[in-house]
Amino acid sequence: MSSNPDTPAPKPNGKTAMIIGAGPAGLMAAERLAGSGHAVTIYEGMPSAGRKFLMAGKSGLNITHAEDLETFLSRYGTSRARLEPHLRKFGPTEIRDWCAGLGIETFVGSSGRVFPTAMKASPLLRAWLRRLDGLGCKIHYRHYWTGWDETENAVFKTPDGEVTAKADITVLALGGGSWKRLGSDGKWMEILKSAGIRCNPFKPANCGFDVAWTDHLIDKCAGSPVKAVTLTVATKSGPQTVRGEFVISRTGIEGSAVYAISAALRDQWLETGDATVTLDLTPDRDLADVTARLAKPRGKNSLGNHLRKTLGLDATKTALIFETTPRETLNDPAKLASAIKALPLKITKPRPIDEAISTAGGVAWEELDENFQLKNRPGTYCLGEMVDWEAPTGGYLLTACLMLNTTYEGNLI
Numbered sequence: 275m276s277s278n279p280d281t282p283a284p285k286p287n288g289k290t291a292m293i294i295g296a297g298p299a300g301l302m303a304a305e306r307l308a309g310s311g312h313a314v315t316i317y318e319g320m321p322s323a324g325r326k327f328l329m330a331g332k333s334g335l336n337i338t339h340a341e342d343l344e345t346f347l348s349r350y351g352t353s354r355a356r357l358e359p360h361l362r363k364f365g366p367t368e369i370r371d372w373c374a375g376l377g378i379e380t381f382v383g384s385s386g387r388v389f390p391t392a393m394k395a396s397p398l399l400r401a402w403l404r405r406l407d408g409l410g411c412k413i414h415y416r417h418y419w420t421g422w423d424e425t426e427n428a429v430f431k432t433p434d435g436e437v438t439a440k441a442d443i444t445v446l447a448l449g450g451g452s453w454k455r456l457g458s459d460g461k462w463m464e465i466l467k468s469a470g471i472r473c474n475p476f477k478p479a480n481c482g483f484d485v486a487w488t489d490h491l492i493d494k495c496a497g498s499p500v501k502a503v504t505l506t507v508a509t510k511s512g513p514q515t516v517r518g519e520f521v522i523s524r525t526g527i528e529g530s531a532v533y534a535i536s537a538a539l540r541d542q543w544l545e546t547g548d549a550t551v552t553l554d555l556t557p558d559r560d561l562a563d564v565t566a567r568l569a570k571p572r573g574k575n576s577l578g579n580h581l582r583k584t585l586g587l588d589a590t591k592t593a594l595i596f597e598t599t600p601r602e603t604l605n606d607p608a609k610l611a612s613a614i615k616a617l618p619l620k621i622t623k624p625r626p627i628d629e630a631i632s633t634a635g636g637v638a639w640e641e642l643d644e645n646f647q648l649k650n651r652p653g654t655y656c657l658g659e660m661v662d663w664e665a666p667t668g669g670y671l672l673t674a675c676l677m678l679n680t681t682y683e684g685n686l687i
Contacts, residue, residue: 526622
């Protein structure tokens with residue numbers, strides 16, 4: 275791939291390509307196809323490109339992850355087998371090289387996450403769109419795809435009325451089902467289902483969860499982080515545990531550690547209508563140590579002060595203990611120690627899907643060949659969050675969206 279964002283258009287190959295959706299997956303598909311000589315036209319329903327991409331970059335664009343490749347591939351769970359061949363061709367290293375080719379330097383943060391040095395998405399998007407312009411790509415905004423007509427033309431709703439288009443290759447990159455205001459409304463699913471394409475229902479991924487907090491806890495702790503904890507969820511294959519931090523919201527819990535176990539917690543809730551996450555508030559101390567410290571005489575100290583002095587628990591962790599623990603347990607050091615090491619937090623439901631960072635569900639793998647081409651619509655491809663896969667936050671989502679377009683018409687682009 276060229277190291278110059280102003281790469282001139284290659285020699286035309288006489289073929290046309292239509293990209294529907296101007297998010298990361300669609301823009302990368304446009305770059306690959308235009309780079310191979312296709313005449314590329316991009317159709318985007320919103321007034322501008324990459325709106326969710328830009329929103330993700332507001333807090334620092336986490337574009338990929340620098341951990342070893344085997345660990346990286348494991349993050350894709352049951353979809354690893356389908357994604358791995360493509361991730362090995364265009365994975366974290368290639369993405370950093372691609373960014374550098376656009377004039378965007380990157381760095382590895384302390385957690386292994388990779389960010390642009392400028393910590394923003396907008397410079398990268400501007401350079402990317404400039405490259406696409408140089409490759410001859412045309413972009414039509416406010417062109418909202420509504421399906422195909424009886425002659426298999428793509429149909430778009432525009433401010434000036436309905437328009438149709440056709441191309442040798444069609445790439446659908448319409449996003450998942452969250453953040454409707456940024457363009458990912460998921461309405462394409464009904465269009466594909468009516469065309470006989472199996473789609474699995476959307477589910478929230480990397481989402482928060484509701485907890486029935488008391489008003490007292492909401493008033494005292496809403497917006498407060500809970501740091502240095504482990505969260506454990508029971509699954510059919512055994513307990514899943516992550517370490518990190520999360521935030522108490524007015525409605526429940528959210529934040530990086532919650533997102534990391536959200537798939538397991540969501541699936542438990544969907545299967546049983548009930549879900550519990552177990553917190554260890556002192557992961558660096560074993561049960562015996564916690565018990566011994568709590569057994570020390572507390573004198574005139576309140577229990578809150580005793581917890582702070584003996585275990586270093588802050589006001590938020592202490593409030594969580596009082597919120598979820600029976601009085602008889604609070605008055606028994608051994609029982610209290612067990613609660614602190616395994617504090618059950620009952621979940622009432624996931625947050626609404628439109629609030630989720632991403633979604634599971636979408637076009638079923640069985641509908642796609644190994645290159646993401648629809649089996650019953652040769653020449654039409656589905657990329658990015660449209661496909662039924664999920665991954666945690668940390669650069670994994672964006673990496674897979676950028677790599678899900680390495681092959682068209684059986685030829686590596």
